[in-house]
Amino acid sequence: MMQTEKTFRTTCPYCGVGCGVLATRHDDHSVTIQGDPDHPANYGRLCSKGTALGETFGLEERLLFPEIEGQRCDWERALRRVADRFSQTIAAHGPNSVAFYVSGQILTEDYYVANKLMKGYIGSANIDTNSRLCMASSVAGHKRAFGSDTVPGQYEDLEHADLVILTGSHLAWCHPVLFQRLLAARTTNPALKIVVIDPRRTTTADIADLHLPLAPDSDVALFNGLLRALAQAGKADHSFIRNHTEGLDDCLAEANHYSLDVTHHLTGLSKEALETFFDWFLKTEKTVTLYSQGVNQSERGTDKVNAILNCHLFTGRIGKLGMGPFSATGQPNAMGGREVGGLANQLAAHMELGNPQHRRLVQSFWQSPRLADAPGLKAVDLFKAVAKGDVKALWIMATNPVDSLPDADAVKAALQACPFVVISDVSAQTDSLPFAHVKLPAAAYGEKSGTVTNSERCISRQRSFLPLPGDAKPDWWIISQVAQRMGWKEAFDYPDEAAIFREHAALSAYENHNTRDFDIGALRNLSRTAYDQLAPVIWPCPEKGARKARFFADGHFYTKTGRAKFITTAPLPSLNAAHDPQHPFIFNTGRVRDHWHTMTRTGQSERLSGHYGEPFLEIHPKDAAALDLKDASLTEISSDYGHALLRVLITERQRPGSVFAPLHWSAQYAAQGRIGSVIAPVTDPFSGQPASKMSPVAVKAFAAAWYGFAISVEKPAQPKTSYWALAKTKGGWRMELAEAQTDKQKTRTDGVSLMEQLFGPDTATEETLSYYDQTAQLYRLARFREHRLTAALFLAPAPVAVSRSWACHSLTVDCFSPQDRLHFLAGRPGSNRPDPGQTLCACFDVGINQVLQAIKDGHVHSVEEIGQKIQAGSNCGSCRPELKRLLDANTTIKHLKSVS
Numbered sequence: 028m029m030q031t032e033k034t035f036r037t038t039c040p041y042c043g044v045g046c047g048v049l050a051t052r053h054d055d056h057s058v059t060i061q062g063d064p065d066h067p068a069n070y071g072r073l074c075s076k077g078t079a080l081g082e083t084f085g086l087e088e089r090l091l092f093p094e095i096e097g098q099r100c101d102w103e104r105a106l107r108r109v110a111d112r113f114s115q116t117i118a119a120h121g122p123n124s125v126a127f128y129v130s131g132q133i134l135t136e137d138y139y140v141a142n143k144l145m146k147g148y149i150g151s152a153n154i155d156t157n158s159r160l161c162m163a164s165s166v167a168g169h170k171r172a173f174g175s176d177t178v179p180g181q182y183e184d185l186e187h188a189d190l191v192i193l194t195g196s197h198l199a200w201c202h203p204v205l206f207q208r209l210l211a212a213r214t215t216n217p218a219l220k221i222v223v224i225d226p227r228r229t230t231t232a233d234i235a236d237l238h239l240p241l242a243p244d245s246d247v248a249l250f251n252g253l254l255r256a257l258a259q260a261g262k263a264d265h266s267f268i269r270n271h272t273e274g275l276d277d278c279l280a281e282a283n284h285y286s287l288d289v290t291h292h293l294t295g296l297s298k299e300a301l302e303t304f305f306d307w308f309l310k311t312e313k314t315v316t317l318y319s320q321g322v323n324q325s326e327r328g329t330d331k332v333n334a335i336l337n338c339h340l341f342t343g344r345i346g347k348l349g350m351g352p353f354s355a356t357g358q359p360n361a362m363g364g365r366e367v368g369g370l371a372n373q374l375a376a377h378m379e380l381g382n383p384q385h386r387r388l389v390q391s392f393w394q395s396p397r398l399a400d401a402p403g404l405k406a407v408d409l410f411k412a413v414a415k416g417d418v419k420a421l422w423i424m425a426t427n428p429v430d431s432l433p434d435a436d437a438v439k440a441a442l443q444a445c446p447f448v449v450i451s452d453v454s455a456q457t458d459s460l461p462f463a464h465v466k467l468p469a470a471a472y473g474e475k476s477g478t479v480t481n482s483e484r485c486i487s488r489q490r491s492f493l494p495l496p497g498d499a500k501p502d503w504w505i506i507s508q509v510a511q512r513m514g515w516k517e518a519f520d521y522p523d524e525a526a527i528f529r530e531h532a533a534l535s536a537y538e539n540h541n542t543r544d545f546d547i548g549a550l551r552n553l554s555r556t557a558y559d560q561l562a563p564v565i566w567p568c569p570e571k572g573a574r575k576a577r578f579f580a581d582g583h584f585y586t587k588t589g590r591a592k593f594i595t596t597a598p599l600p601s602l603n604a605a606h607d608p609q610h611p612f613i614f615n616t617g618r619v620r621d622h623w624h625t626m627t628r629t630g631q632s633e634r635l636s637g638h639y640g641e642p643f644l645e646i647h648p649k650d651a652a653a654l655d656l657k658d659a660s661l662t663e664i665s666s667d668y669g670h671a672l673l674r675v676l677i678t679e680r681q682r683p684g685s686v687f688a689p690l691h692w693s694a695q696y697a698a699q700g701r702i703g704s705v706i707a708p709v710t711d712p713f714s715g716q717p718a719s720k721m722s723p724v725a726v727k728a729f730a731a732a733w734y735g736f737a738i739s740v741e742k743p744a745q746p747k748t749s750y751w752a753l754a755k756t757k758g759g760w761r762m763e764l765a766e767a768q769t770d771k772q773k774t775r776t777d778g779v780s781l782m783e784q785l786f787g788p789d790t791a792t793e794e795t796l797s798y799y800d801q802t803a804q805l806y807r808l809a810r811f812r813e814h815r816l817t818a819a820l821f822l823a824p825a826p827v828a829v830s831r832s833w834a835c836h837s838l839t840v841d842c843f844s845p846q847d848r849l850h851f852l853a854g855r856p857g858s859n860r861p862d863p864g865q866t867l868c869a870c871f872d873v874g875i876n877q878v879l880q881a882i883k884d885g886h887v888h889s890v891e892e893i894g895q896k897i898q899a900g901s902n903c904g905s906c907r908p909e910l911k912r913l914l915d916a917n918t919t920i921k922h923l924k925s926v927s
């Protein structure tokens with residue numbers, strides 16, 4: 028047999044770290060994934076999500092053919108329908124009656140073409156992106172201070188810093204490879220101090236030398252207090268301020284209100300902790316302040332960014348190795364989207380819609396018939412305009428707004444009412460797709476080819492290593508074909524993605540003369556071969572003149588005066604949950620370690636679904652006690668906008684008065700886990716970014732008549748119960764269930780009917796065994812085919828007390844003896860199959876009980892030894908903070924026992 032095994036260099040499609048990946052395609056079509064040892068973002072490292080990429084290439088849930096009104100059709104009909112409806116809508120109602128809502132998941136070339144079509148040919152700026160939800164406040168903050176959306180930092184700064192401040196960043200879970208680089212840096216430089224600023228005590232905070240659990244949204248006060256402390260200690264870099272900045276006096280006048288007492292009062296932080304933080308910042312020249320969604324996703328996100336930038340400008344700690352502010356982006360190509368102007372208030376190549384010179388330049392470069400002359404609608408306003416009927420034709424590309432936007436039920440209603448919705452996607456099963464009049468199958472990761480830019484401005488190639496399945500096509504091709512059918516054949520007649528990249532690079536250099544930060548002119552003549560072989564490159568890379576080693580080291584900024592601006596950041600009237608007695612809790616949202624966005628890809632991986640198998644709500648023990656919430660019971664959270672049903676997770680990591688839930692669960696994976704429907708549509712006034720970490724909510728116990736847990740080899744049907752949550756597991760699927768309390772008690776018949784609802788009636792080759800404990804009201808059913816378990820259902824009046832990992836493992840057992848069947852129905856692992864417990868290490872599938880056993884046996888005394896003994900934590904390292912916490916807690920217990 029001919030060997031076709033081949034390894035491709037590409038880039039991870041998940042977070043903004045942008046790790047290099049080696050994807051090896053095997054003869055059996057499987058793909059194995061390794062970190063690329065030569066990529067400057069990760070030098071061979073990958074996190075759990077990147078490592079499990081090979082498990083996510085299945086075609087079962089793919090959208091493979093174009094559809095109009097639910098009927099399969101060919102590309103010509105679908106493209107013609109989209110082009111005609113957009114053209115007719117524009118002719119009847121003007122350019123602003125149509126819109127695109129795109130995504131940080133698409134490649135730079137896709138983004139470039141979409142932006143060119145909307146702004147240069149349709150003549151509207153109604154193109155916005157889901158990156159608005161993750162980093163628009165950083166963009167606005169950069170532009171206010173620097174005059175350009177420039178991220179001055181680079182990853183290597185973490186390795187050269189003596190103080191790293193992580194603010195609003197759960198780096199360990201959200202940018203795990205950067206976190207690993209930081210941990211490695213501390214091993215090399217034990218003097219490196221790490222400060223974590225976060226209301227929650229996350230696993231990132233576990234490694235901090237100082238954790239500052241500040242009151243939600245009090246970051247501006249904290250950094251204003253820091254600026255005052257810097258000024259009082261005489262830490263101003265006078266030369267830098269005098270020669271390269273403006274606006275300090277007003278900024279300092281405001282900051283001077285933030286005495287230690289005031290800052291203590293506003294942030295809730297102890298004066299000792301504040302003094303320590305200020306002291307470390309004062310004394311440490313090489314300081315990096317890395318910030319992320321905890322800063323950006325706020326009603327005052329832009330001010331938070333500028334409060335941070337002010338402190339770095341004041342000390343001149345910017346643009347130099349080992350120091351500076353650093354925005355870590357969430358999405359794989361949020362930065363690429365910014366470069367092509369994928370936001371409604373930007374032009375291409377970091378140019379400004381509000382700048383007539385920039386508009387002239389872009390229009391003359393594109394030779395376009397018109398150019399948008401005013402900002403378009405930002406994401407939240409865009410969907411409000413759809414709801415009002417102002418936007419009548421909408422094209423959504425590679426994103427799922429029905430889950431991810433705030434006030435998500437209103438988004439659903441808007442799509443329902445919209446006369447014409449087009450969705451290009453890779454998945455046939457998103458919550459947004461039912462509202463599409465036309466569905467367009469897009470090429471997925473591994474099939475498409477182009478470039479992405481990561482958080483440190485490094486442009487890397489995503490290369491195709493799999494054939495296009497069905498009729499799937501790259502996004503740039505789909506957009507260009509529609510544009511051609513709208514009458515702009517010549518402008519969108521691209522032979523391939525390399526031609527688009529060349530045009531993008533040429534525009535960045537067009538009449539630039541070092542007046543704009545984004546310049547990749549050196550790449551504008553890349554041949555197809557050179558494009559295919561393009562190695563990762565950090566911009567700028569101008570065609571002529573010396574390439575800058577670093578932005579801002581020379582004191583040159585891109586404002587009109589060439590000076591950086593201090594921005595006065597005063598408190599704004601804020602949404603404050605504590606003042607709303609109907610909604611007394613502050614609702615904070617974020618990610619879990621092993622899932623990505625709405626799980627259309629990571630939900631396919633059993634390994635990644637093992638860490639958290641259902642949506643949950645973290646709540647402090649005191650709040651849980653006051654509400655009579657029990658661990659593992661269910662809770663309902665609600666706001667003025669919607670509600671969700673979530674599993675209760677009681678933890679002291681959560682701040683009293685605040686609750687937290689992850690954002691990943693869609694209606695495909697949980698009955699009522701769409702937390703987007705609960706989030707208030709409140710946005711930052713400068714950036715338009717939603718304040719997704721600060722919604723007022725009510726929390727109450729869910730009165731359940733019964734709880735259930737089910738496993739099966741085949742995917743179960745979605746039941747009609749109040750609560751269910753579905754996850755992949757080794758050998759099949761697992762599902763949590765519950766029903767709201769009614770007068771009716773659960774009976775044996777109900778169990779059988781639920782079993783049939785989930786798995787269908789048993790077949791002639793199957794045998795169903797059941798167990799009923801009338802006193803305890805426990806009911807268990809298990810279905811076997813020959814010697815294998817095919818499905819099981821456990822019902823109880825309280826949360827089902829059965830080991831999930833053991834039960835799921837039972838699906839993979841080849842030979843169930845009669846004794847095993849009894850053990851199974853009894854819900855107890857036999858001694859031959861110990862329970863591994865909840866998955867801690869997704870890479871090697873190691874459960875918490877296995878780690879605890881190794882600690883108990885005295886075989887391991889460090890995280891490294893756990894890796895050597897049972898592999899956990901020895902690959903991607905994402906679970907190392909959790910291993911350390913287990914080790915510390917259990918070593919202490921062992922020590923106390925031995926002392927007593």
Ligand code: SF4
Pocket residue numbers: 039040041042043044045046069072073074075076077078202203204205
């Ligand atoms: Fe992918 Fe993980 Fe790297 Fe992010 S840190 S790019 S998710 S491997």
